[in-house]
Amino acid sequence: AQKVTQAQTEISVVEKEDVTLDCVYETRDTTYYLFWYKQPPSGELVFLIRRNSFDEQNEISGRYSWNFQKSTSSFNFTITASQVVDSAVYFCALVSGNTPLVFGKGTRLSVIA
């Protein structure tokens, strides 16, 4: 069975602080894909990143960075110098093959000015 765990239900930080959102996954498949989605207060689900199981290189996109570690089955997401606009619910998700996304419960991030 596939499972995604986001242990942090809510995080609150002050603007300009760095924050890391944790994601731990479970799968028996050797080929799989990991995702992060952002859900701002307006409600839509916005795709942020997709990573395949064979690529453990960390990725950086502006203030966002992702750390993928197969040894610990983790795919953590860091926002550097957080801004109020980063306030949202962030979902980590997993898929293998032709299956649908399996989502974590999400982490609600509040960035306070």
Add this chain to the structure above:
Amino acid sequence: DAGVIQSPRHEVTEMGQEVTLRCKPISGHNSLFWYRQTMMRGLELLIYFNNNVPIDDSGMPEDRFSAKMPNASFSTLKIQPSEPRDSAVYFCASRQGSGNTIYFGEGSWLTVV
């Protein structure tokens, strides 16, 4: 390019009424997913289609829910009769191929009173 298009965006209906939610996937995508989001249960998969064929409908709550995909560019999710506990945001999403990114529509916000 147009994203996944859902209608209606918002619907308020009375208990017992039939509700039909509509979805147009991204052109060229061959998989379509219906998810439901509630505070209590988070994001849960209701049903998904590959090449217009329903693959897994185990997430459909009960017989009051039905989904169809008559062609590659259109799907419906129907609730008949609706109940207050069906109040949720219903997301449609689509994907091209296996393991690729799943893109979500803006959601249909359903309130059953």
